[in-house]
Amino acid sequence: MPRKRSFTVWTEAFLLPGMADLLEKHRTLEEEWARLRAAREEIARDLAGSRRLRDVLLAGRGTPLVEAVGRALGEVVSPLALQVTRADRTDGLAIRQGGKVVAAITVRGPSGQVRQADLRRLQGLLEAVAPPSGKAPKGILVANAERRKDPRERAVAPFAPDVAQVAQAQGLCLLTTVQLFNILCEVRRGRLKDLRPLWDDLRATAGVHHKYNDWQQNLRA
8 A cells, every 4th residue: 555645745854763664664565565476477477378288288279279289399399409380281380400390290189089181181281391302201190189078088099090000101100188298297397307218209109109198197186
C-alpha cells in the first residue's frame, strides 16, 4: 500500500524517534518485495512453459505438437551441435548439422494407432529433403498415438503392425511422444550426460524404438 504523504511538504524534514529505522525497514522490504515479485513472475513463466510442453507432448496434435516436439528434440540434440528447424511440410521437422539435413521428422497425433497414411507423410518429407547425391537423411516418425487417452490406458502397440514392418524394411525410426517426454526428463535430470549414444541409437533404429517406454517413472509422486 502506498504511503500517505504528510499534509505539508516541510513536515517531512522532522522525524519522530524511531521513524528513521521504520523508513529504512520499509525501504528494505519494498526492495525485497520487488525482487520476490520478479522472481515469482519468472518462475510462473517457466512453470507455464513446462506445463504446456508436457501437455502438448502427451495430448496434443497439429502445429502445437510439431512445435513441442521440435523444442524437446532441440533440447536433446543441441549439445551435439545439431539444430532442429521446421521442414517444408506443416508437420515436418529437420535436424541439421551445419547446412546439411541429417534427419527428417514427421510429427503426427492420430486419435488411434499410427497408420500407413501417417508413414506416407514421412516418406514424402524424405523425398522432399533428400540431396541429389550422398547419404539420405534418417527418417523419424514421432507420433502421439491415441492422444485422447491417458498414456496409462493406451494400447501396447501405438504403431499398426504393417507400419512397423514397412518402417523396419525402409530403415525408418518410429518413436512416440511419450518416449520423447521420458527422454527429455532424463536429460533434464542430468542422467543422460553423453547424448551421442542416444542419437546414434535413434539413427540406427529400423522400425519401433523400444527404449524409454516406461511412463511410470515420471508420474507425480
